[in-house]
Amino acid sequence: MKYALASLGFAALASCVLLAQDAAPLAFDVASVKPNRTGESSTHIGHNGGTLTVTNATLKYCILRAYGVADAQVSGPAWLDTERYDIVAKAAADATNDQHPLRLRALLAERFQLAVHRETKEASVYALIVAKNGPKMKKEEIGDAGDGDIASNRGHVTAQAVSMNHLATFLAGPRAALGRGVINQTGLDGRYSFTLDWTPEGINPSGPDSPPPILAALQEQLGLKVETRKAPVEILFIDHAEKIPTEN
Structure with a gap:
């Protein structure tokens, strides 16, 4: 049975991946993939040189990272949201972080036998832009170093x-739950560090000092906001996926 995913080419990271499809396939040199049975809800992803570390992630989360899929547009088997895994994958030390999505695709195909095909249509997305008073994030002076890390709970x-x-990729994913894809139209180059606190949808604020909903938090804390736009939406059909990864 086939399951449909709707995804966006909403981030340059994902766009670079799509443009590179005709190049020679990239893959990690070695990888460990193990089920995570801790019962924790938080997911962490980190990059260190050629090493990608993903802790307590669902397969859906991994697909989001590999293909630029907007979580709210995903239609698939329920276990994509429930089964969790730990991944440590290593490539050459000089491998760049923007290559990790392609390498992760190859890893998912090898270890989960993930097979997909795609179609495209127009749909509403969120454009991430700078708010009136400008950004409120700390810009890091790190030269040509690769993209950093977002840890979320x-x-x-x-x-x-x-x-x-x-x-933008994070905001389109399951932790932010904005309900549609997000494209980066901030015009901001470089790398930024920040914290962001919000009250998730469906959670009652615990008191007057509780953080605001996520869209208000973006503007108040980061100096960013979103606007609704039309953009091409990629439909990703999952032809096959295994719940149990192949052995290390």
Whole structure:
């Protein structure tokens, strides 16, 4: 049975991946993939040179990272949201972070037998832009270093030296739950560090000092906002996926 995913080419990270499809396939040199049975809800992803570390991630989350899929547009088997995994994948030390999505695709195909095909249509998306009073994030002076890391838990984000493309990808994913894809139109180059706190949808504020909903938090804390635009939406059909990854 086939399941449909709707995804966006909403981040430059994902766009670079799509443009590189005709190049020789990239893959990690070695990888460990293990089920995570801790029962924790938080997911962490980190990059260190050629190493990608993903902790307590669902397969859907991995697909989001590999293909630029907007979570709210995903239609698939329920276990994509429930089964969690730890991944440590290593490439050459000089491998760049913008290559990780392609390498992650190859890893998902090898270890989960993930097979997909795609179609495209027009749909509403969010454009991430700078608010009237300008950005409120710390810009990092890190030269040509690769993209940084976003660590998240429900209603809280700590970002270290991340691009606005990376933030747009995060906002389109399951932790932010904006309900549609996000494209980076901030015009901000470089890498930024920040924290973001909000009250997730469906959670009652615990008191007058509770953080605001995420869109208000973006503007108040980061100096960013979103506007609705039309953009091409990629429909990703999952032809096959295994719940149990192949052995290390």
